[in-house]
Amino acid sequence: MPEFETVEVAAENGIGKLTLNRPDSLNAFNEKMTAEIQSVLKSFSSEKSIRCVAITGKGRAFSAGQDLKEVAPGKSFADSLKRRYNPMIRQITGMEKPVVALINGVAAGAGMSMALACDFRIMSPGAKLIQAFVKIGLVPDSGSSYFLPRLVGSSKAFELAALGSEISAEEAMRLGIVNRIFPDEEFAEESQKILDRFANGPTRAYSLIKKMMRHSATSSLEESLEYEAYMQEIAGRTEDAGEATKAFVEKRPPVYKGT
Numbered sequence: 099m100p101e102f103e104t105v106e107v108a109a110e111n112g113i114g115k116l117t118l119n120r121p122d123s124l125n126a127f128n129e130k131m132t133a134e135i136q137s138v139l140k141s142f143s144s145e146k147s148i149r150c151v152a153i154t155g156k157g158r159a160f161s162a163g164q165d166l167k168e169v170a171p172g173k174s175f176a177d178s179l180k181r182r183y184n185p186m187i188r189q190i191t192g193m194e195k196p197v198v199a200l201i202n203g204v205a206a207g208a209g210m211s212m213a214l215a216c217d218f219r220i221m222s223p224g225a226k227l228i229q230a231f232v233k234i235g236l237v238p239d240s241g242s243s244y245f246l247p248r249l250v251g252s253s254k255a256f257e258l259a260a261l262g263s264e265i266s267a268e269e270a271m272r273l274g275i276v277n278r279i280f281p282d283e284e285f286a287e288e289s290q291k292i293l294d295r296f297a298n299g300p301t302r303a304y305s306l307i308k309k310m311m312r313h314s315a316t317s318s319l320e321e322s323l324e325y326e327a328y329m330q331e332i333a334g335r336t337e338d339a340g341e342a343t344k345a346f347v348e349k350r351p352p353v354y355k356g357t
């Protein structure tokens with residue numbers, strides 16, 4: 099893995115960890131950082147020994163979104179999104195293993211979008227989510243207009259996007275945006291348990307589940323039933339499914355290899 103300037107990277111016990119590392123600007127995304135994130139996600143995706151990915155931020159923030167101080171006169175927003183942000187979101191959703199957002203602090207604008215693109219969100223009690231776009235006259239991007247209505251319904255999604263108000267961890271949990279809130283003193287340890295569980299689980303089944311959840315967003319019951327039959331045929335033929343059935347019969351915990 100090459101040296102990075104704006105992110106930290108670690109790979110241990112099947113978990114690839116990407117830490118956004120520009121704490122002085124609340125881990126705002128500059129050009130360098132979006133390029134480095136793309137590079138890291140690419141290598142996490144192809145590295146078979148990594149079976150779970152975690153994304154978090156250094157310091158008191160997850161990410162404050164686009165770096166508003168990196169000014170490029172006359173810049174194209176569409177170009178910035180297509181070249182820098184959209185690929186990251188596709189890398190996360192297309193990653194054939196679970197991606198967990200460890201939301202250690204504020205996640206605003208595209209920082210919130212990145213967290214929404216992940217498969218599982220763990221939030222620290224003092225963290226907050228902000229659809230900050232509207233506060234600078236912009237609209238949701240980097241997937242927020244897709245993920246948010248699906249998570250909270252269109253009425254609440256409009257409110258959050260149009261008012262840009264802060265969403266506390268408690269409210270995020272009530273709205274179904276986050277999966278877990280862990281107290282600060284237990285955050286690292288409890289999050290690690292979840293990461294370990296994913297990293298030692300049936301990776302191919304997780305990957306198929308990701309695809310099925312996305313497929314269901316645009317399919318009828320009839321299409322879903324057909325897709326389930328198709329996907330179950332794939333899952334049922336994995337080594338991990340064979341091992342789990344054998345383990346059940348032998349009354350022992352399964353040992354998954356991710357194959």
Ligand code: T3D
Pocket residue numbers: 122123124126162163164165166167175178179204206207208209228230231233234236239
């Ligand atoms: O390419 C494109 O432009 C298209 C993509 C757009 C996607 C987007 O993400 S648009 C949305 C961009 N993000 C924002 O509008 C959020 C801006 N930040 C804030 O509203 C606040 O900083 C927070 C609510 C996130 C946190 O507030 P607070 O009071 O806890 O911290 P602070 O004092 O505002 O910020 C601390 C430092 O971080 C400060 O630096 P300083 O003055 O101490 O040197 C601040 O300027 C810096 N910082 C915070 N956010 C950004 C930032 N620097 C650059 N860019 C930021 N987004």
